Amino acid sequence: MTSRTAPELLSLLTAAGGGWVSGAEISRRLGVSRTAIWKHIEALRLLGYEIEAAPRKGYRLVARPDLLTPEEVRAGLATRRLGRVVEYRETVGSTNDLAKEMARQGAPEGLLVLAEQQTAGKGRLGRSWTTPPGAAIAMSLVLRPDLPPHAAPRITLAAAVAVTEAVREAAGVAAGIKWPNDVQVNGRKLCGILTEMEAEMDRVAFVVLGIGLNVTLRREQMDPSFRETATSLALEGAPPVRRAALVQAILARFEAVYDELLGDRFDRVLDRWRALSVTLGQAVRALGLDGQPVLEGVAEEVDQEGALLVRDGAGQVHRVVSGEVSLRPAHAQDR
């Protein structure tokens, strides 16, 4: 399954939409013998694909496993350079850590690390992030943007846009972005984004963009401390969606916004961020990392560096930088 034939074969069967594809056509399209086709069909079956075979009709794909294997992700992938090479693990400590390690060894832009399960998944600011087997997407992308470090947060904002749009389209849930980069549905966190980088002071060596998206995760699979504040596509009533298809949708949308960003058109990405924001226009309370309120006001705008501009009661505008505060609706809980 290391050859290019298996994903192309999958692609062909998928394109037929469950209909039959003759052996002759497969043989012609992929340039392989009928015997070779059979071997690839067998290999796919071992991975969990249900493929029906019938004399004179050929083959048809009846069911496919909901896996994040390179075969699943690459078959039909619409990107030009992101996610074309996939490092897949059933279990990994953290996809971000593995991606950073591979980036240090020279992995090129676009390398995608995918895992069914993370045993030591990480959220922002050193928090932990749960990824039970098969219930979520844990993906980390190696990027090598020609940017100074101070511009790197744009990548996080662009990723929030890509994930939110992909989730809205592919899963039909009303996702929005809570500043800076949580993807929420109905006020609960659906997806976290953890962007890490290695840099000199004036240029980025590489960025690892980590996306953790809860797909079928049930409440009892969540860390108890997250049960009130987190959600998953299934919990929000989304129809079943294949995780690989979600990954593909995220990659395609991200590649587009990333190209805008690199092409000095970050304004356009920011416009989309604003349109998807659930924070702008809201009364918010900024809490210091010690949990103490530092500021209350109305979230008015986000700037080019991703900072939030909050106007307080006296009319003064404060620039709130991610990492220094967390945000709550101003009317929440203990007020």
Next chain:
Amino acid sequence: MTSRTAPELLSLLTAAGGGWVSGAEISRRLGVSRTAIWKHIEALRLLGYEIEAAPRKGYRLVARPDLLTPEEVRAGLATRRLGRVVEYRETVGSTNDLAKEMARQGAPEGLLVLAEQQTAGKGRLGRSWTTPPGAAIAMSLVLRPDLPPHAAPRITLAAAVAVTEAVREAAGVAAGIKWPNDVQVNGRKLCGILTEMEAEMDRVAFVVLGIGLNVTLRREQMDPSFRETATSLALEGAPPVRRAALVQAILARFEAVYDELLGDRFDRVLDRWRALSVTLGQAVRALGLDGQPVLEGVAEEVDQEGALLVRDGAGQVHRVVSGEVSLRPAHAQDR
């Protein structure tokens, strides 16, 4: 030599300024037996220390090797937390790379990597940096500042201040800072600073501050491409200075400016940077990384993020960010 006794013994002999220190006093001050003292003396001699011993007089230090060993650097070191732990190598690929590796493994703030020779030393923007054995200082410091990445360039500016002041005082040369962070004497580069970091978008995980300072380097030891533009303390006519003493002076000064920086008093550091700058007030030409001129004008100011503000002929002020341009005097060469 892994015990604390050897550096303390050196410290004691050094404090006597070449005078005699009795075995009884050493025994009392260090809390070890006379026999143990003899063993440590022998170990120091093996490292290149010339120590005279005489009945009834005791010991006196006649000469010490010009090495960057932990013993040399720690004996008399005035810092509280920087450079108290030293990782010493006779030869290393790059002190920055080793420091980054150790930081990833959890090395604490203040760990100092020192080497007599680098075989793959690095300058900014992927350039190479020559460090022949014993002729220069190659030092890399692990820092864990509680800063967002956009504030990290302040560390580089602070380091330029520390090195320049240390070199002026300890070696008596008229060093100045060429924006952003080259330490120059008479228009030639004496010291390069390479700051690297690992970070999330909103906080720094660690910074490695690399300082490469040419001490006795002769012109023929330099990479041919640097011979016209680089210099060393010896080439500038400085009297011989022990490298370990220079490291100590740099560490002490850097700890002070780093504390200012962390204590929200970066303004003071910037004032010292301005005082040492050879760039401010000068007519400059900014060159893009492709070597093409992008801007000419007068360098007026440096801002909190380390960017240079250049006023062009039409009176407009441009913010020049390090890494996007290099700087030349406007009257240089091919004009």
